[in-house]
Amino acid sequence: xxxxxxxxxxxxxxxxxxxxxxxxxxxxxxxxxxxxxxxxxxxxxxxxxxxxxxxxxxxxxxxxxxxxxxxxxxxxxxxxxxxxxxxxxxxxxxxxxxxxxxxx
Amino acid sequence: xxxxxxxxxxxxxxxxxxxxxxxxxxxxxxxxxxxxxxxxxxxxxxxxxxxxxxxxxxxxxxxxxxxxxxxxxxxxxxxxxxxxxxxxxxxxxxxxxxxxxxxxxxxxxxxxxxxxxxxxxxxxxxxxxxxxxxxxxxxxxxxxxxxxxxxxxxxxxxxxxxxxxxxxxxxxxxxxxxxxxxxxxxxxxxxxxxxxxxxxxxxxxxxxxxxxxxxxxxxxxxxxxxxxxxxxxxxxxxxxxxxxxxxxxxxxxxxxxxxxxxxxxxxxxxxxxxxxxxxxxxxxxxxxxxxxxxxxxxxxxxxxxxxxxxxxxxxxxxxxxxxxxxxxxxxxxxxxxxxxxx
Numbered sequence: 001x002x003x004x005x006x007x008x009x010x011x012x013x014x015x016x017x018x019x020x021x022x023x024x025x026x027x028x029x030x031x032x033x034x035x036x037x038x039x040x041x042x043x044x045x046x047x048x049x050x051x052x053x054x055x056x057x058x059x060x061x062x063x064x065x066x067x068x069x070x071x072x073x074x075x076x077x078x079x080x081x082x083x084x085x086x087x088x089x090x091x092x093x094x095x096x097x098x099x100x101x102x103x104x
Numbered sequence: 105x106x107x108x109x110x111x112x113x114x115x116x117x118x119x120x121x122x123x124x125x126x127x128x129x130x131x132x133x134x135x136x137x138x139x140x141x142x143x144x145x146x147x148x149x150x151x152x153x154x155x156x157x158x159x160x161x162x163x164x165x166x167x168x169x170x171x172x173x174x175x176x177x178x179x180x181x182x183x184x185x186x187x188x189x190x191x192x193x194x195x196x197x198x199x200x201x202x203x204x205x206x207x208x209x210x211x212x213x214x215x216x217x218x219x220x221x222x223x224x225x226x227x228x229x230x231x232x233x234x235x236x237x238x239x240x241x242x243x244x245x246x247x248x249x250x251x252x253x254x255x256x257x258x259x260x261x262x263x264x265x266x267x268x269x270x271x272x273x274x275x276x277x278x279x280x281x282x283x284x285x286x287x288x289x290x291x292x293x294x295x296x297x298x299x300x301x302x303x304x305x306x307x308x309x310x311x312x313x314x315x316x317x318x319x320x321x322x323x324x325x326x327x328x329x330x331x332x333x334x335x336x337x338x339x340x341x342x343x344x345x346x347x348x349x350x351x352x353x354x355x356x357x358x359x360x361x362x363x364x365x366x367x368x369x370x371x372x373x374x375x376x377x378x379x380x381x382x383x384x385x386x387x388x389x390x391x392x393x394x395x396x397x398x399x400x401x402x403x404x405x406x407x408x409x410x411x412x413x414x415x416x417x418x419x420x421x422x423x424x425x426x427x428x429x430x431x432x433x434x435x436x437x438x439x440x441x442x443x444x445x446x
Binding site for chain 1: 290
């Protein structure tokens, strides 16, 4: 198990414990803890409703073209923007990752 | 006056589950009419991922989303469904005779005995940039689609976005407009390469103004739009005169007017009874991704099942005195419905 901290839109941090061998992504993890992440498209990088800012210094795998395309038409995008659905939780190095939910 | 469409089942949402409803209803000799905000059937399969394979449709090891829609359209052909496409279901009123009157966003009226909401993620609507007063200028200079290019002739126009539609319309409208500015948040464009090259060429020749690393953050004008404020990453704010602002940031699904139809809604989904996928309003059913119940899975195959059971229930609702005998298509074959009398 690792712990990922998600800061919600009211600036409240939530420490989420998660296994790394279940094929979860960050959007699914947030939903399983009932955080306000819609995940409308189901994880296809097609809606940006799981847009997050990565606040810790973790190195994540680089975004795919699909993810960059979607971020291109999303709003409130910053340098550290990612789509939660594209962040696979499959690696013990992600322990301590801190992300913040982008505005809706 | 427009003709009113009459049907047994009005299906709101022409995605896979809505389409398959026509088949199951047709077996029970019930006539269906489909309505969708998108111009073509297939819902998100057609709109978002037509070329993506789906692996969990029983009997198909793999099927492209677009092909599944084509197959469903072929499967329901014998039952001659009607279509109201490119029109969002706007209002629902219960009539004195117990039927429902559903009016679309362009005024098309439908009288129906039952309503099947198969709206999936909701209706696809343009993604609106987060500018505080943007709605005040809708119809007064802000357009999310280019419907009639001629209205931009000789005008000052600002387009925002970095995808194909922003590039394509920039190229097309460059000739018509008095002044055209394209605003994009980044330096790179992710649209088709030749479109990107054309836009760069237009900018070099001074036919358009290209403002990158910037976003539109404000709109001004007394009643109609008169100008936009652009925030540049390094150069501060820019104000330019504009008669029109066209933000092109793609489509996003919204539950839309269905939310105001008196249905029980939980987290953006319509609550149903799993006995027959009926809602809290008798005669209205919700099937597919738009409904919710304990154990709900948003899968096309689950939507097919829900549609099938809901059709049985709708039959009993429409014909309380008729006996419903269950038949296998393998035994009875498919008997189409006669063309509707117009």
